[in-house]
Amino acid sequence: MKKARTGAGLLAVAALLGMTIATAVRAADTAGLVETCFACHGKNGVSTDANVPSIASYSEEYLAGTMKKYQKKDRPCVEAEYHSGSKKGTKTDMCKIAAGLSEGDVKQIGEFFAAQTFVRTPQTFDAELAKQGKAIHNTKCYTCHADDGSLPSDNAGILAGQKIAYLRQQIKFFKEGKRPMSKKMKPKLESLDDAQLEAVVHFYGSLQ
Ligand code: HEC
Ligand code: HEC
Structure with missing residues (x-):
């Protein structure tokens, strides 16, 4: 025993x-x-x-x-x-x-x-463009990129405070058809001209 x-x-x-x-x-x-x-x-x-x-x-x-x-x-x-x-x-x-x-x-x-914490980038942006970009985001993008694109749970990257140069490059890839987009994001993104897309990028970059 x-x-x-x-x-x-x-x-x-x-x-x-x-x-x-x-x-x-x-x-x-x-x-x-x-x-x-x-x-x-x-x-x-x-x-x-x-x-x-x-x-x-x-x-x-x-x-x-x-x-x-x-x-x-x-x-x-x-x-x-x-x-x-x-x-x-x-x-x-x-x-x-x-x-x-x-x-x-x-x-x-x-x-x-x-488990890590996202830290927004301190970076230079154009305030006027950021304002225009905010309006565009709030009509075309917010449904999938909630809270200005700051929620990891959206499974769509983090846009708020992300690097401006990185976002600009990815949007170019989307427009050129080099990076695949969800069926619902495609028409929204393609409805914007280059100046509007640049404005949206400044909006995300302005969130610091
Ligand atoms: C129907 C949902 C939906 C809408 C509307 C939408 N997106 Fe997205 N977006 C996504 C998803 C999903 C991803 C992630 C794609 C992947 O997995 O590669 C994404 C990814 C992105 C990325 C890349 C993020 C990264 O970290 O690389 C950018 C930039 C972006 N979206 C911008 C926009 C903009 C600007 C608009 C409005 C014009 C928009 N999206 C509207 C669903 C959406
Ligand atoms: C030599 C530099 C380098 C190394 C090392 C590297 N990355 Fe990257 N990574 C990049 C660059 C540059 C990009 C953006 C451009 C691209 O998509 O190619 C990127 C993009 C990404 C993205 C997409 C982000 C988004 O918002 O969609 C993820 C996720 C990622 N890397 C994860 C990782 C992980 C995890 C590792 C380690 C196992 C890693 N990377 C190592 C340079 C690197």
């Missing part, structure tokens, strides 16, 4: 240790994975590069969906340079980065960034 209890006790301890080790390995794994992202997207996904979007607070769903698009090359990939780490100064793009990630990696990365 005594012997059996000791055996069970040891098993319980081993199970406990095993779990702790697995959790520790997973945490170290996640840190290694996201460190690569920090090299361009900034620490914890708060970017300091005008052409690289901040990804802090992005939902797991949007991040996973976006990685799939890059893996299938459904979204254009812009060449970019690592700002830090062992690959500093070398170039790559999101298609290549996404190609090297397993589904498990994407899940870990997604959980990490979803």
Whole structure:
């Protein structure tokens, strides 16, 4: 009886240790994975590069969906340079980065960034354009990009306080048909001319 209890006790301890080790390995794994992202997207996904979007607070769903698009090359990939780490100064793009990630990696990365806080970019904008852009947003865009495009749960990126140069580039890709749009967003975006689209970009950039 005594012997059996000791055996069970040891098993319980081993199970406990095993779990702790697995959790520790997973945490170290996640840190290694996201460190690569920090090299361009900034620490914890708060970017300091005008052409690289901040990804802090992005939902797991949007991040996973976006990685799939890059893996299938459904979204254009812009060449970019690592700002830090062992690959500093070398170039790559999101298609290549996404190609090297397993589904498990994407899940870990997604959980990490979803728990971070988005920090709006302090950047120069044209106040008059921003005003025009706000009116356009409030008639054509707000239904899917609620609260001025600031909700991760909309699974549509974060527009409020996002990098102006990044948004301008993505809108160009949408217009040129290089990045796919949802069926309902397409007519709204295509109904706007270049000046109106520039105004919308200034509106999102003005939110600081
Ligand atoms: C070498 C620089 C670089 C590295 C490293 C990098 N990214 Fe990116 N990432 C970019 C650039 C530039 C863009 C925007 C242009 C584009 O889509 O190609 C981008 C776009 C994205 C987007 C789309 C954002 C949006 O609003 O739709 C996500 C999500 C993303 N990256 C996640 C990651 C994750 C996760 C990692 C780490 C595993 C990572 N990136 C590593 C440069 C990088
Ligand atoms: C019917 C819903 C809907 C409407 C309306 C809509 N969008 Fe979107 N938008 C989306 C979705 C969904 C995505 C994410 C697409 C993806 O997963 O690549 C998106 C993505 C974007 C992005 C890219 C975000 C990023 O982080 O890369 C921009 C910029 C954008 N929308 C601007 C607009 C503007 C400007 C309008 C109004 C003219 C608009 N959208 C109207 C659904 C919508």
